[in-house]
Amino acid sequence: MDLTRIEAPDFELAMTLNSGQVFHWEKIGDGFYGMIGDRAVYVEQRGDILKVRFGETRALPKVVARYFALDHPLEEICASFPRDPVMDAARDFCRGLRIIRQPQWECLATFICSSMKQVAHIRQISQALRQRFGQRKQICGGEVFSFPSPEALARTTEKELRKCGLGYRAKNLLATAKHVASGEADLDSWRALSERQLRERLCELPGVGMKVANCVMLFAYERIAAFPVDVWIERVLRESYFVRGRKVTSKAMAEFVSNYFGAHGGYAQQYLFHHARLTGKGKSRGRSIDCCHQT
DNA sequence: CTCCAGGGATGAT
């Protein structure tokens, strides 16, 4: 095949695609099949080189490099993480993991579906939504489906959405799709908002609370200070950064992480999340770091 | 079989 070569130093494709930020890339043979926006893509990694193809045409290196955030100064970002045993281990484990620049609606809709779901099941829901309501495209002998537009989902019913395994999340996804499709919620214009304003707007949408809002900010709005706290991260924080057995309010946790992990906290969070999920089930018995206010 | 998952909305303190 005629694949476009793209320089991608300090990047791990497989780890990035399997770290729970995107849920639609499928590994077949040497590479991954998926979509970047509405473009069908095949991508494989050979050392520091990505080999890419877009549908039946050559890949646009600029689009690929932007999606995978190859311009992020990963060295600097990792160097800005706090030094402690848990963060050091995560930093070492996740070398080359980057925060992808996702399309806003795709990211928002997917994370509305993510509540109380394992990563494997979110992948299944994403795939079901794409197959049922998206557009089918060919790529390198395989087929992939685009993520359905807000309009496409706004046209359906809660009953139809439930067929994708959404359960009680169907109502929220449908309601938010309608808000976005009507233009009442203008996701693109929200780029200009401050971090606080953006979080407020997102949390007004049905099915979006603090955690999902922070995920969307981090993965779709380049707000790399945003620090989503899910069950895995909460476990890591409780077991390694707070006094064990002491009750910790979500407010105290939010205050701690914004002070301790700093301007690139979202990256630190993603490294901690991926490391915890793939290694210890977050149940490491290491000593607590106790570097926070222990109120 | 049971347990639990990248939580959010709601109503009671």
Place this chain on the structure above:
DNA sequence: ATCATCCATGGA
């Protein structure tokens, strides 16, 4: 302002 409870579903 915090807290408990319920919400569907399927992988492990």
